[in-house]
Amino acid sequence: MTDTAGPVVTSDAPIIAADPIPTPLAPPPDILRCAYMELVVTDLAASRNFYVDVLGLVVTEEDEDTVYLRSLEEFIHHNLVLRLGEVAAVAAFSYRVRSPEELDRAVAFYTELGCRVERRAEGFTRGIGDSVRVTDPLGFPYEFFYDVDHVERLAWRYDLHTPGALVRLDHFNQVTPDVPRAVKFMEDLGFRVTEDIQDAEGTTYAAWMRRKPTVHDTAMTGGDGPRMHHVAFATHEKHNIIAICDKLGALRLSDHIERGPGRHGVSNAFYLYLRDPDGHRVEIYTQDYYTGDPDNPVVTWDVHDNQRRDWWGNPVVPSWYTEASLVLDLDGNPQPVAARTDTSEMAVTIGADGFSYTRPEDDADELPSWKQGEYKLGHQL
Numbered sequence: 001m002t003d004t005a006g007p008v009v010t011s012d013a014p015i016i017a018a019d020p021i022p023t024p025l026a027p028p029p030d031i032l033r034c035a036y037m038e039l040v041v042t043d044l045a046a047s048r049n050f051y052v053d054v055l056g057l058v059v060t061e062e063d064e065d066t067v068y069l070r071s072l073e074e075f076i077h078h079n080l081v082l083r084l085g086e087v088a089a090v091a092a093f094s095y096r097v098r099s100p101e102e103l104d105r106a107v108a109f110y111t112e113l114g115c116r117v118e119r120r121a122e123g124f125t126r127g128i129g130d131s132v133r134v135t136d137p138l139g140f141p142y143e144f145f146y147d148v149d150h151v152e153r154l155a156w157r158y159d160l161h162t163p164g165a166l167v168r169l170d171h172f173n174q175v176t177p178d179v180p181r182a183v184k185f186m187e188d189l190g191f192r193v194t195e196d197i198q199d200a201e202g203t204t205y206a207a208w209m210r211r212k213p214t215v216h217d218t219a220m221t222g223g224d225g226p227r228m229h230h231v232a233f234a235t236h237e238k239h240n241i242i243a244i245c246d247k248l249g250a251l252r253l254s255d256h257i258e259r260g261p262g263r264h265g266v267s268n269a270f271y272l273y274l275r276d277p278d279g280h281r282v283e284i285y286t287q288d289y290y291t292g293d294p295d296n297p298v299v300t301w302d303v304h305d306n307q308r309r310d311w312w313g314n315p316v317v318p319s320w321y322t323e324a325s326l327v328l329d330l331d332g333n334p335q336p337v338a339a340r341t342d343t344s345e346m347a348v349t350i351g352a353d354g355f356s357y358t359r360p361e362d363d364a365d366e367l368p369s370w371k372q373g374e375y376k377l378g379h380q381l
C-alpha cells in the first residue's frame with residue numbers, strides 16, 4: 001500500500017484557545033444552516049450584472065437600491081442581498097434557525113455575552129420576518145431568523161439553468177486574528193469542527209465548522225479581522241465550474257478569476273474563486289462530503305503541505321491570503337480591523353522564510369525548481 005502521508009485524522013479538533021470567550025450559561029440557538037449574506041455594493045448595476053447576468057443567480061425581488069437573489073434550488077426568499085451603499089462591506093452573515101422560539105435563545109445567548117443585540121419583528125430585509133441581529137464577540141454582524149417567505153424552487157426549471165448554474169448557498173468564510181478563540185466561541189454556538197490547518201508548534205491557521213451535514217457553514221481563516229473572506233455557492237458538478245471560467249473568458253471578464261479552478265485538499269471540494277465588481281470574493285464550490293454523524297472525524301492538515309489548499313499543488317496567490325471585505329456594525333459603520341499576531345499562513349508557506357512540501361520526508365529545499373519558484377514571493381516571472 002502506498003504511504004500517502006496525508007492529513008491527520010482525529011476524533012476531536014485539537015484546538016485549544018489561550019484567550020477564550022466565556023461560555024454563556026444560556027443555551028445557543030439551534031442553527032439549521034447558513035442562509036444568506038447581505039452585501040453592501042457601491043455600483044448596484046455592475047453588481048447586478050455580475051451576479052445575475054454572468055453568474056445566473058435569480059432575482060426574487062428588487063428596487064432602486066436593493067436586489068434580492070437566490071440560487072436555483074432555494075425555496076426561501078433569498079441567499080444574497082445586494083444593497084447600494086458608500087463603502088463595500090458585509091452587513092450580515094445570516095443563519096436560519098429551527099423554530100421561531102430559537103430567536104429568544106439567540107437574544108439570551110448574546111445578551112449574556114454583553115453583545116449588542118437588535119430584534120425586529122418585521123425583519124431587516126424583505127421576505128424575512130422576526131429576526132435577531134448581533135455584533136458577535138468576534139466583531140462579526142450575525143443574523144438569525146426562522147420566518148421567511150417561500151418562493152418557487154427552480155430545481156426542475158432546467159429551461160432556466162445555465163451551464164454554470166449555481167444551485168445552493170454553501171458557506172461563508174470569515175477572517176479573524178485568533179482562530180482558536182473563534183473556534184471555541186463557534187463551538188459554544190453549536191458548531192462542530194470538520195477540518196483545520198495547523199503546524200507542529202500548535203499554531204492554528206484556519207478551521208472549518210458546520211451545522212448542516214457538509215464540511216462547513218462557515219470557516220475561520222487567520223488574518224487581520226474581523227473581515228469577510230468569501231461567500232460560496234454550490235454547483236452540481238465540476239464541469240459547471242469549468243463552464244463559468246469559459247463564460248468569463250468569452251465575455252473578456254477573466255480578470256474576475258482570482259484563483260483556480262482546482263480541487264481543494266481541505267474539504268476535497270472542486271473550487272473557483274472570483275472577485276465581484278467591489279472586490280468581494282465569491283467561491284464556486286462543489287462535491288465536498290457528508291459530515292452529519294456525531295462522531296464525524298476531524299481532518300487536520302500540516303500548514304506546510306502544499307496539497308492542503310490545492311490538491312494538485314498549485315500555489316495560492318498572495319491576494320487570496322491578504323485581501324478581504326470589511327464588515328459592518330449594527331449602525332452600518334465598518335468594524336475596526338485588528339492585526340493577527342500569530343504567524344501568517346502566507347509567511348510560513350510562501351514568504352522569504354516559508355517552505356512547502358509535496359512529501360513530508362523531503363528536505364525543505366527539495367521542491368523541484370519549477371515548483372520552488374512558484375512558492376517564493378518575488379520568484380514569479
Ligand SMILES: [Fe+2]
Nearest residue numbers: 173230232283
Ligand atoms: Fe470556501
